[in-house]
């Protein structure tokens with residue numbers, strides 16, 4: 001049980017949040033460890049209502065599983081395949097186009113292009129596949145398919161291809177309205193022997209923060225976030241939020257913080273590890289809102305079926321990508337919820353639901369320099385005055 005002194009301290013921290021003041025790392029840890037979840041959620045909700053009073057958003061998307069070979073091995077991942085696996089994906093331009101066209105027909109506006117981490121650095125099959133397509137690196141091929149999807153369907157590419165160099169990201173800037181890289185955790189401890197990132201050098205937080213910062217230097221809107229429940233301590237979870245907050249304060253290019261709950265998967269080293277409890281995860285989400293204040297906070301709805309309304313109460317303002325066409329290849333066991341179900345839950349919590357592009361409205365202002373001139377003609381016809389997808393283009 002918490003002492004009266006601690007309870008008083010928590011109440012003072014929450015009052016300062018309500019006054020619009022920032023909280024410190026120590027205070028955020030105190031909140032996360034507190035049992036006073038109700039007050040934390042209430043405060044997080046009021047902060048969301050102050051900074052993000054508009055509708056809750058989502059991005060109608062297709063998931064283009066370009067290549068699921070990966071040079072790394074994370075202990076919780078089933079996305080990564082081996083060349084002999086039945087579900088190996090190495091997509092040709094025609095296959096990519098076919099999915100994007102289905103997305104167009106179902107009024108999607110985002111083409112999420114996903115690959116494993118530098119597959120050609122580990123697998124000869126990936127190298128030869130790229131060579132047969134006329135490329136020597138996965139980034140060159142992503143650039144080609146991004147351009148094709150953009151020009152032939154009008155869907156806006158958003159690529160998640162792991163850690164990229166500044167030069168590689170600059171090659172994608174003209175065709176991708178935004179890029180994504182989960183920080184997952186700022187804890188280097190998770191790279192140690194027996195920990196989930198032991199065999200995943202790309203999960204070194206130094207490398208990931210460097211990638212995220214490079215995107216900021218290039219003025220590329222970026223999505224990032226945390227994977228909660230992979231062995232990090234409370235303090236490390238909070239540290240990760242503050243790393244993101246610090247990068248944002250320098251560059252202002254982080255368009256959302258995804259709070260993703262770990263989910264154990266069959267045939268992985270972490271199959272026996274429990275997912276974070278609902279009560280803990282929801283508190284993590286609320287504390288993220290209290291630390292980040294005006295940033296967009298998202299949870300993946302497919303990983304939290306049956307309790308979506310709780311996350312609106314915890315301060316989120318976005319549901320992320322939802323696809324009417326493709327599965328979530330990273331979490332294939334969790335199907336996307338029907339958009340009408342999400343709309344109904346969102347309405348029950350007195351919020352509207354609107355589709356957004358893979359670039360958030362606040363990044364669209366020309367003077368901010370986040371959209372290259374060449375992408376304007378693809379973005380502008382899709383949006384209304386609020387920078388959201390025109391109603392008649394929505395699902």
Ligand code: SF4
Pocket residue numbers: 070071072073074077078079080115116117162200202
């Ligand atoms: S989580 Fe990403 S980096 Fe880790 S093994 Fe899976 S695809 Fe590779």
